[in-house]
Amino acid sequence: MKRRGKADIRERFGFVVRARREELSLTQEELAARAGVNRTYLSDCERGARNVSLIVIERLAGGLELSLGELFNRV
Amino acid sequence: MKRRGKADIRERFGFVVRARREELSLTQEELAARAGVNRTYLSDCERGARNVSLIVIERLAGGLELSLGELFNRV
DNA sequence: ATGTGACTCATAGTCCGTG
DNA sequence: TCACGGACTATGAGTCACA
Numbered sequence: 393m394k395r396r397g398k399a400d401i402r403e404r405f406g407f408v409v410r411a412r413r414e415e416l417s418l419t420q421e422e423l424a425a426r427a428g429v430n431r432t433y434l435s436d437c438e439r440g441a442r443n444v445s446l447i448v449i450e451r452l453a454g455g456l457e458l459s460l461g462e463l464f465n466r467v
Numbered sequence: 468m469k470r471r472g473k474a475d476i477r478e479r480f481g482f483v484v485r486a487r488r489e490e491l492s493l494t495q496e497e498l499a500a501r502a503g504v505n506r507t508y509l510s511d512c513e514r515g516a517r518n519v520s521l522i523v524i525e526r527l528a529g530g531l532e533l534s535l536g537e538l539f540n541r542v
Numbered sequence: 543a544t545g546t547g548a549c550t551c552a553t554a555g556t557c558c559g560t561g
Numbered sequence: 562t563c564a565c566g567g568a569c570t571a572t573g574a575g576t577c578a579c580a
Contacts, residue, residue: 401525419562430556435564445520445554445573450476461540494543505575510544518573520554545580554572560565 403440408466410438412456427455478515483541485513487531502530
């Protein structure tokens with residue numbers, strides 16, 4: 393799949409994940425554990441370096457205590 | 468990445484895409500063209516057979532004339 | 543107009559480290 | 562606590578012929 397819109401969706405998504413994680417005062421390790429994803433992968437996601445798929449998105453939303461709609465409203 | 472929650476996110480997502488496409492009276496071919504994805508790939512997505520990632524999600528949302536938030540509010 | 547199996551190739555996602 | 566790299570495996574992206 394090709395890249396880029398104006399501000400890359402991957403970066404916007406990652407930014408929102410990080411902002412919400414900090415809002416909850418969680419470390420990356422804690423969120424990764426909650427969401428059941430790899431710690432380094434979460435780091436990549438937050439930096440906009442990964443094109444996350446539905447299943448992981450759902451898990452992250454759960455770890456962040458947000459519905460999918462709430463999460464993407466922030467994106 | 469592992470599979471399955473109660474109702475699989477892939478199926479729920481696909482169902483919403485299809486419902487919205489029909490709301491717009493579009494064929495799969497038309498939506499696929501709008502969104503810049505392959506028709507058979509879209510078919511797979513609607514049937515919940517694909518674990519779609521951010522970049523494709525964004526394109527589908529565009530083709531469906533919905534923001535990401537609006538799209539996921541329906542999921 | 544759509545569903546499906548089969549396929550290639552790129553990348554999603556894991557796990558080990560380091561400063 | 563995190564960014565980043567290397568190396569790996571599983572799966573997503575993208576296409577086709579045919580039903």
